[in-house]
Amino acid sequence: MSNFTHINKDNNPKMVDVSDKKTTKRTATAKATLFLGKEILSHFTNDELITKKGPVFQTAIIAGIQGVKKTSELIPMCHPLLINGVDVDIKIADSETIEVFCKVTIEGKTGVEMEALTGVNITCLTIYDMCKSISQEIVIKEVRLLEKTGGKSDIKNG
Numbered sequence: 001m002s003n004f005t006h007i008n009k010d011n012n013p014k015m016v017d018v019s020d021k022k023t024t025k026r027t028a029t030a031k032a033t034l035f036l037g038k039e040i041l042s043h044f045t046n047d048e049l050i051t052k053k054g055p056v057f058q059t060a061i062i063a064g065i066q067g068v069k070k071t072s073e074l075i076p077m078c079h080p081l082l083i084n085g086v087d088v089d090i091k092i093a094d095s096e097t098i099e100v101f102c103k104v105t106i107e108g109k110t111g112v113e114m115e116a117l118t119g120v121n122i123t124c125l126t127i128y129d130m131c132k133s134i135s136q137e138i139v140i141k142e143v144r145l146l147e148k149t150g151g152k153s154d155i156k157n158g
Contacts, residue, residue, distance in 0.1 A: 006077050015077055021109040026150030029103040030116035031158070032124045035139040037096050040131050044092070053130045057090045060100075060126040064088040067122025068104055071115045078114050081106050086115075088123055100124055101146075111151045117143060 008014040043049055049056035065086045072080040085105040093099050102119035104112040124140045131138060148155045 013077070015079070016110075018079065018109040023107055023109055024150045025105070025107050026111050026148070027103060027105045028112040028116035028148040029101060029146045030113070030120040030143065031102075031146050032100045032120045032143045033093070033141040034098050034100060034124050034127060035096060035137070035141055036098060036127075036131060037135050037137050039135050040138070041092065041095060041098075043134065049131070051130050052133060056127055056130045059130060060090065060123045061088040063126035064100075064102055064119040064123030068102065068115045068119040071118040074118065075114055079110050081108055081110070081112065081115065083112075083115070086119060088119060090123070090127075097141075098127075100127075111148055113145050113148050117145060 005016050006013055040049070043051065048058065053059070065088060068086045069083060072078040083104060083106055085103075087101075087103045089101045091099045091101070100120050100123045102116045102123065104115045104119065106112050121140075121143060124143075128138050128140070144157060145155065146158045
């Protein structure tokens with residue numbers, strides 16, 4: 001018999017029953033590193049990248065928030081959650097690289113790691129889409145969970 005929580009006794013997929021879990025405040029923060037290159041970052045003015053498609057960072061932040069809210073529609077075993085808050089932040093790391101952070105907060109019975117990871121990925125994909133006309137050398141280098149709190153175990157990875 002499998003120890004996987006999303007497999008039932010007949011080895012079929014199932015959604016985990018969280019009805020017996022306690023409602024707690026839960027948070028998760030994910031980070032992605034995105035190589036844009038000097039050519040794209042040279043278009044950066046006043047804390048924003050502006051391309052033919054509009055303000056890149058502001059649009060990407062909104063897309064990341066939407067991604068968080070749509071996670072259960074994209075990942076089959078994720079529970080639909082009432083999201084209390086989403087904070088997406090984009091920072092320039094150096095002359096070629098940016099870092100994207102997504103922190104999600106809920107009061108619920110299951111964690112929000114997948115929501116934070118989805119939010120950071122959608123943010124990066126939106127930046128890619130809005131900047132691809134400038135350069136095809138964009139690389140989403142690393143996506144990882146930095147921290148989660150409020151469940152059975154807290155995790156801090158950086």
